[in-house]
Amino acid sequence: MAIEAWKCVVKDCKGFIVFENADFDFNNIPILDGIYAFDDPSCTECGKQYKVVPHYTVITAEDEFEEATSTCITKFEKREIERSFENETVPYYKVQRFINMRGYSYSVDSVMNGYRAKKRGEYISYTMKDCVENLEKELKELVCDY
Incomplete structure (x- = not known):
């Protein structure tokens, strides 16, 4: 299996176009919405539709055929970690996701003790200090100082 990630062309969008390219058959290219295309993925953040056309060029699904830029899959993975942190609402798990996002080896309890x-x-x-300053709101909720 080979996964590719491309940067979304929408201004200020942090999303990616992700698709599997292992089974592309250049001798039998499907037609999707009247265009020869292997796949029709969408942006992971804004939802913009794309077409993966022969020669591994990724274009928008509209008529303007704007080409996206190929990027490293680790950038996509990093953004997914950031998104999971941003979307977390439970303070304990938000602290845990921040630690993971930064690549620290702390436990949630050790960050609470640091606070x-x-x-x-x-x-x-x-x-x-990076943890405490960026997670102050969550740590206030977790740490009960009477």
Whole structure:
């Protein structure tokens, strides 16, 4: 299986066009909506429709045939991690997703302890400070200081 990721052409969109290219048969190209196209994926964020046409060019589904830019699949994976963080509503899981997004090895409990230490005026590391400052709202909800 080979997965490709292309950057969406919509201005300010952070989404990707993702499709599997392992089974493309150049001898039998399907016709989708009157166009020779292997697949018709959509943007992961804005939903804009695209067509994957022969020679691995990705174009928009409308008539303007604007070409998208190929990108690394790790950029897509990173954006998916960011999206899961942005969409999380449960404070504990939001802290956990932030730790994952930044690539830190902290546990949620250690970040909560770092928050308490900062409130007491104690030293915390640069990366712990990053967690505490970016997750202050969630940590206030998780840490009950009476």
